[in-house]
Amino acid sequence: MSGTAEHIVIVGAGAAGLMAARELARAGRQVTILEARERCGGRIHALAASQFGYPADGGAEFVHGEAPVTRGLLRNAGLSLQAIEGTQWSFDGTKLSREGRDDPxxxxxxxxxxxxxxxxxxxxxxxxxxxxxxxxxxxxxxxxxxxxxxxxxxxxxxxxxxxxxxxxxxxxTQARIVGGYGALIEFLVAECRRHGVVFRLSAVVSAIEEAGGAVAVRCAGGGGLSCDNVILTVPPPLLREIALPPRAREKAALAADIGFGNVIKILLRFEKPWWRDRAEYLGDLTFLLSDETIPVWWTQRPADHPVLTGWFGGPRTAELSGLDPQALIDAAIDSLAAVFDLPRSDLARDVVAAVATNWAHDPFARGAYSWATPQTRAAQKILARADGSVLFSGEALYRGRDMGTVEAALASGLETAGMILRG
Known part of the structure; x- marks a missing residue:
């Protein structure tokens, strides 16, 4: 370690990277975040309130379960949660019905x-x-x-x-942050800046090198930084694209034992919440499941925004890999027209704003979030060790119950920072 304050470079300004940076900077460490995008947040992607009438989330949206780290941060930030209310429905190809909770x-x-x-x-x-x-x-x-x-x-x-x-x-048990996840990211970024964290956006890391006890982080197109430790918080698919020192490369290979899935998310803002006019019983609609091309939909209940969010997750999203955002929006309108037995043209005419994201097409995500295989826990245990100058962090390394969540990312970042601080 150099004679000056220990310098730590964090690759990725998502939830894990920001959380680790905040903890390390608060403890007096010199921290630089290198982020490939032109924004912070990673797979949390806040959309303009002017577009949807509220700060919508193009990526992560829900707070799942107890989420103690998330809730603690929300208290620090003066933000609140709103529990989801309403009824889940399904469409069997011919009719809509309330989802039965009990399976025989x-x-x-x-x-x-x-x-x-x-x-x-x-x-x-x-x-x-x-x-x-x-x-x-x-x-x-x-x-x-x-x-x-x-x-x-x-x-x-x-x-x-x-x-x-x-x-x-x-x-x-699900809730949303009032103001969206973007408000939490804004808080973390402000906290990091307040404690002296340096942000370098549009910095795509291509290689990490070790020589003579020092670490060098290289960026595509030239430029780099020397430091004492690097924390890699990028999604598992991107680990293969960064040249790593031999020991770190061996560890990174274990990420193949961690599942990583994709999500296509589509937000449609309408002139009015027309589904509530269809029948009185759909007034409290929250989630809607079907076997249509875009199979899952939800409202913003208990808020009354005239927005429907479409969701398609998992391996079958590959079937739509050739569609651009507009084609995905068209598929979403087709799916809603089939479920609600409405003329497609009427629905399309009523759309005020639309955003579609296939997260597999995002070059700095290559998918949405991780899931466990029978080999995952053993891989996570080794990947999470602080046994070199290159450390790994992020939701895919979280060994608790809710892998794949923002809580998992925040908790992992906190744990990684703690390991460095304990030396």
């Missing part, structure tokens, strides 16, 4: 999960315990949840990692 085979599922000792992929678990025709509906429901909600592949996803979610509803 739920007790069998819970018993099989409780008895599970050795991890299996979700697909193997279902084949072993529920392969017959009687359980076909339950299998479809589980596979749809694993693919669409967890953005995971049933043939690779860990059953043990998802067990808690299935046993007690897992992330069904």
């Amino acid at each position: 085979h739920q007790a069998e599922l819970h018993a099989a999960l409780k008895d599970l000792k050795d991890d299996l992929t979700v697909a193997d678990f279902l084949r072993r315990h529920f392969a017959d025709g009687e359980h076909a509906r339950m299998r479809h429901s589980i596979e749809r949840m694993v693919e669409g909600y967890d953005a995971a592949e049933p043939e690779r996803a860990s059953t043990l990692a998802l067990r808690d979610e299935w046993m007690d509803g897992g992330r069904h």
Whole structure:
């Protein structure tokens, strides 16, 4: 370490990077954040309030479960949460109906999960315990949840990692930040700046080198920094694109044992919330599930914004990989027209603003969030070690229950900073 204050370079100004930077800078460390984008936030992407009538989220949107780190930060920032209220509906191809919460085979599922000792992929678990025709509906429901909600592949996803979610509803406790996740990012950026963190945007890191006890971080197009430690907070697919020292490269290869899924997210703002006029019982609509091209929709309930958000997650998003944003918006309107039995032209005419993001097409994300395979916990344990000058952090390394969330990213950043501070 140099005789001056220890200098730490953080690659990525997402939730994990900002959280680590804040903790390290508060403790007196010299911190520089290199961010490839022209904005902070990473897979949190705040959209202009002028576009949707409120600060909408083009990326992460919900606060799941207890989320103690997130809630603590919100208190620090003077921000509040609004719980989601309303009713979930589904469309079976012919009619809309309230989603039934109880599956007749739920007790069998819970018993099989409780008895599970050795991890299996979700697909193997279902084949072993529920392969017959009687359980076909339950299998479809589980596979749809694993693919669409967890953005995971049933043939690779860990059953043990998802067990808690299935046993007690897992992330069904959901809320939104009043002002959106962008307000939390603004708070973290301001905190970092207040404590002297230096931000360099549009800085795409291409290589990290070690020589003579020092570390050099190289950026594409030239330029670089020397430092004492580097924290890499980029999504797992991007680790393959950064040249690393041998020991760090060996560790980074373990990221292949961590699943990483994609999400397509589409926001449509209408002249008015027309779905509430369709029938009185849809006035409290929150989530809507179907088998249409864009299969999941939600409102902003309890807020009354005339915005519907479409969601398509998991491996099947590859089917739409050739579509540009406008084609995705067209597919979204088609899906809504089919579900609500409305003329497509009427819906399209009513759209005031629209944004579509296929996160797999984002060059600095290559997808949306991580999920666990049966090999993930062992990989995370090694990746999270502070046993060299290059450290790894981010939601994919979080070993708690809610992998793939902003809470996971914040908690991982906090943990990584703590390891450096403890020396």
